[in-house]
Amino acid sequence: MLIGCDRDGDAVNLCRGRFASFGPAARLHHAHFREIKRIAAAEGHEAVDGVLFDLGISSIQLDTPGRGFRFDSPDLLDMRMDRRSGPTAADLVNDLPEGELADLIYRYGEERHSRAIARALGRARARKAIERCDEIAAIVAAAARSGGRRGRARIHPATRTFQALRIAVNCELDGLEAALRDAVDLLRPGGRLVVIAFHSLEDRIVKNVMRGLSGKGEAARLRLLTKKVVRPSEAEVARNPRSRSARLRAAEKLGD
C-alpha cells in the first residue's frame, strides 16, 4: 500500500490517473506534508515501513504555462504550489516593505545583491505594479549586473531571487523539521526514511534532524544509511539536468 500526499491539487489528480490500476492500494491526498500523521491515521495505519519525501517543485509545475515559476514566461508571477490560498509571489514583490524584500532575497536566495535588487524592485513598483515573471526577471537581471556580477554567469541572474520568492510564497521550510520527526514516529523499527532535497537550506534541516536523531545530541532513534549526502552522478545529470541540485539522505529506524 502507498499513501501519498502533495499540496498541489493538479499533481494529486495526475497521480490518481497514473495509479488507477493499483486500485485501493494507492491512496492519494491533497495535503501538506505536515499532515502525514493525520493522513496515516485516517487510512487506518499507526505505523509504516517507509517514508519518502521528494521535496521542492516538480518539472510539471515549472513547465506548465500559468503557474508562474519561470523567468522567461509572460505568466502572472504566482508560484503557489497550493493555489487554494495564500499570497502570490506578485503580492510579496509589490506589498512587502523594501527592507523585508531584501532580507527575504538574501535569506532564501543566498543572493549577495539582495539590497540592490530590492531597491530596483521598489523603484519599478512605484511606477507600476510588477505582475509578470519576465518583467521581474529583467529588473533583477539589470540590478544584479549593475551590482557587478563578474565572469560568465553559470545561472540566470534571477535564479536566486526566484528561488527566494518561491520558498517564501510556499513557506517551504516551515514544518519540515516537524514533518520529518512525525515520519520517524510513524516508522516501524527497521523502516526507512528517505529524503531528496533540492537546495541547501532544505538539506540543512534534513541533515540536522537525521544527525540529531541518530544519537548526536538526542537519544538515538535512527541509524544513518548515508554517512555523506548522495548527489547524482555526472551521467544522471547529463540525462536529466534538473537532477543536478538533488541531495539524498536516508536513515533506518532503530528498535524501541
Ligand SMILES: C[S@@+](CC[C@H](N)C(=O)[O-])C[C@H]1O[C@@H](n2cnc3c(N)ncnc32)[C@H](O)[C@@H]1O
Ligand atoms: C520534486 S516534486 C516531486 C513530485 C513527484 N514525486 C514526482 O516524482 O513527480 C515535489 C513535489 O512536492 C510537492 N510539495 C512541496 N512541498 C510540499 C509540502 N509541504 N507538502 C506536500 N507536498 C509538497 C510539490 O507540490 C511537488 O509536486
